[in-house]
Amino acid sequence: MRETFTQVTYLVASVLFILGLRSLTKPDTARRGMQYAAVGMLLAIIGTLVQHEIVRYDWIAGGLILGTIIGIPMGTEVPMTAMPQRIAISHMFGALAATLVGVAEYWLHGASLGTAKISAIGFEVLFGSLTVTGSFMAFGKLQGIITGRSVTYKGQNSVNITLFGVTLIMFIYLIVNPGNAMVFYAMIALAFLIGIFMVLPIGGADMPVVISLLNSYAGLASAATGFAIGNNVLIIAGALDGASGFILSIVMSKAMNRSFNNVIFGAFGAAPTVSAKTATGLTVRSISAEDAAIQLAYAKLVIVVPGYGMAVAQAQHQVRELAELIEKKGGEVKYAIHPVAGRMPGHMNVLLAEANVPYDRLYDMEEINGEFERADVALVIGANDVVNPAARNDKSSPIYGMPILNADKAQSIIVLKRSMNPGFAGIENELFYDDKTTLLFGDAKTSLSRLVTEVKAV
Amino acid sequence: MNPTSFIQLYVFVLAAFVGYQIITRVPPLLHTPLMSATNAISAISLVGSLVAAGSNRGNVSTVLGFAAVTAATINVVGGFVITDRMLKMFKRDPVPAKDDKAPPSHGPSASDAPPASGKK
Numbered sequence: 001m002r003e004t005f006t007q008v009t010y011l012v013a014s015v016l017f018i019l020g021l022r023s024l025t026k027p028d029t030a031r032r033g034m035q036y037a038a039v040g041m042l043l044a045i046i047g048t049l050v051q052h053e054i055v056r057y058d059w060i061a062g063g064l065i066l067g068t069i070i071g072i073p074m075g076t077e078v079p080m081t082a083m084p085q086r087i088a089i090s091h092m093f094g095a096l097a098a099t100l101v102g103v104a105e106y107w108l109h110g111a112s113l114g115t116a117k118i119s120a121i122g123f124e125v126l127f128g129s130l131t132v133t134g135s136f137m138a139f140g141k142l143q144g145i146i147t148g149r150s151v152t153y154k155g156q157n158s159v160n161i162t163l164f165g166v167t168l169i170m171f172i173y174l175i176v177n178p179g180n181a182m183v184f185y186a187m188i189a190l191a192f193l194i195g196i197f198m199v200l201p202i203g204g205a206d207m208p209v210v211i212s213l214l215n216s217y218a219g220l221a222s223a224a225t226g227f228a229i230g231n232n233v234l235i236i237a238g239a240l241d242g243a244s245g246f247i248l249s250i251v252m253s254k255a256m257n258r259s260f261n262n263v264i265f266g267a268f269g270a271a272p273t274v275s276a277k278t279a280t281g282l283t284v285r286s287i288s289a290e291d292a293a294i295q296l297a298y299a300k301l302v303i304v305v306p307g308y309g310m311a312v313a314q315a316q317h318q319v320r321e322l323a324e325l326i327e328k329k330g331g332e333v334k335y336a337i338h339p340v341a342g343r344m345p346g347h348m349n350v351l352l353a354e355a356n357v358p359y360d361r362l363y364d365m366e367e368i369n370g371e372f373e374r375a376d377v378a379l380v381i382g383a384n385d386v387v388n389p390a391a392r393n394d395k396s397s398p399i400y401g402m403p404i405l406n407a408d409k410a411q412s413i414i415v416l417k418r419s420m421n422p423g424f425a426g427i428e429n430e431l432f433y434d435d436k437t438t439l440l441f442g443d444a445k446t447s448l449s450r451l452v453t454e455v456k457a458v
Numbered sequence: 459m460n461p462t463s464f465i466q467l468y469v470f471v472l473a474a475f476v477g478y479q480i481i482t483r484v485p486p487l488l489h490t491p492l493m494s495a496t497n498a499i500s501a502i503s504l505v506g507s508l509v510a511a512g513s514n515r516g517n518v519s520t521v522l523g524f525a526a527v528t529a530a531t532i533n534v535v536g537g538f539v540i541t542d543r544m545l546k547m548f549k550r551d552p553v554p555a556k557d558d559k560a561p562p563s564h565g566p567s568a569s570d571a572p573p574a575s576g577k578k
Binding site: 010013014017018020021022024025027028030031034035037038041044045048049051053054055056057059060062063064066067068070071072074075076078080083086087090091093094096097098100101103104105107108114116211212215218219221222223225226227228229230231232233234235236237238239240241242243244245247248251337339344345346347349350353354356358359360361362364 | 460462463466469470471473474476477478480481482483484485486487488489490491492493494495496497498499500501502503504505506507508509510511512513514515516518519520521522523524525526527528529530531532533534535536537538539540541542543544545546547548549550551552
């Protein structure tokens with residue numbers, strides 16, 4: 001009877017999870033759908049707690065209370081600008097839970113595990129532990145605890161491949177001889193190392209790919225937990241998470257023009273060679289806030305191109321303020337969002353939504369690219385590589401082939417920029433030297449505040 | 459391979475397929491909430507952690523289970539809360555830019571009665 005109740009709660013939870021994710025296809029239904037998914041989660045927890053197997057509740061209560069105490073501020077207090085590191089650290093917690101359950105299972109059953117079970121536990125602790133350290137590294141880089149630059153050294157690839165190979169051999173050995181605990185724990189230790197080495201060479205701009213990939217791994221670890229303990233709701237939820245991370249990895253890698261293999265083996269992030277093109281002989285035109293404001297105030301269509309610079313300066317509220325002023329003056333403002341703008345998928349959308357920008361003004365690359373031609377001004381805020389025309393026409397450029405926003409097609413381009421330092425890849429941006437382009441130097445937030453004041457005065 | 463493992467494999471493959479079909483339709487607009495949502499959902503591994511912590515199978519299992527319950531609960535609670543917080547922010551424009559051409563939709567009763575009462 002109790003067993004049936006448990007299974008029913010799991011079934012209901014699975015359905016609600018799938019419906020919850022489906023609701024995310026539309027912004028209007030998303031919130032309600034995810035609330036149903038949360039109810040599904042609660043049901044599954046209750047269904048588990050009434051099982052015969054569970055005989056003591058002291059440690060369970062302790063973990064639930066401690067987790068809630070830590071979890072609530074992580075949900076309510078973390079600012080939207082810190083979302084990438086917040087997501088990275090949650091991948092770590094998810095993978096940690098899976099790994100610990102896997103170790104507990106192995107510790108209990110060890111040599112008596114059948115082939116199917118030990119394979120599942122092996123996958124679980126492998127994906128789990130490399131996601132734990134990998135996500136922690138990603139968190140550290142995004143939070144600025146570890147250098148955000150790509151760390152590379154000679155023979156890096158051979159070291160990684162060897163490490164990976166040895167771990168894989170241990171895994172196969174373990175399937176044949178599940179009783180060898182030494183190998184089991186050594187395999188976990190190596191997987192921890194793989195996680196570290198995998199994220200070490202990742203530079204800041206590659207973060208969206210690696211976060212998506214770790215998302216997928218964390219999901220696969222959960223699914224493997226389901227196989228190991230024979231629980232279908234875990235398999236389903238893990239498969240959904242794994243599929244989601246996988247799709248996002250592909251979307252991100254396509255948006256950066258990186259190959260699929262590149263993503264799977266995590267061999268991305270190698271220091272790009274500096275482009276042959278240099279800025280010698282080229283000059284940029286700077287513009288005063290007054291002149292820029294006049295252009296914006298009289299524009300019929302302004303397309304804003306936000307990038308990581310806007311997130312760093314936390315300038316999203318000033319962007320919205322400026323847009324409202326332009327709209328008051330009769331202009332139209334749209335936002336062009338590149339898939340890899342920022343440090344995680346959808347980063348810019350969340351920031352702008354936080355600043356009360358209505359979501360129907362946020363446009364994907366495909367939707368907006370045709371409209372730049374009729375835009376009077378393209379306002380580029382802290383974005384660089386995603387508007388670099390070299391991706392379209394310079395075959396020697398490391399970003400050649402990457403799909404970009406056609407900001408260069410606009411009637412005029414105003415670039416808000418801190419200084420003339422090139423972007424992450426050390427690539428000069430032709431757009432900045434275009435005849436139609438003017439640059440407004442300074443911190444994005446300060447520049448935007450000045451623009452707001454000046455547009456008011458126009 | 460026993461039949462149970464095979465059924466599990468079916469479940470996995472079908473769920474992954476459903477997930478793929480649904481998630482490719484999620485617009486890039488909501489990719490960040492999507493990631494935090496899937497993260498919260500996959501914290502269902504809490505269910506496995508609860509069994510490890512509460513089934514009295516020795517101290518090692520209990521302690522590992524306790525740590526796992528804590529980690530998974532952080533994701534369940536924090537994940538659903540932050541997803542909801544994000545989704546709450548995504549609002550339509552209350553005054554769509556192009557609606558000046560649109561007719562006043564419904565009759566004079568509702569929309570015309572309070573003439574610009576000053577709110578919003």
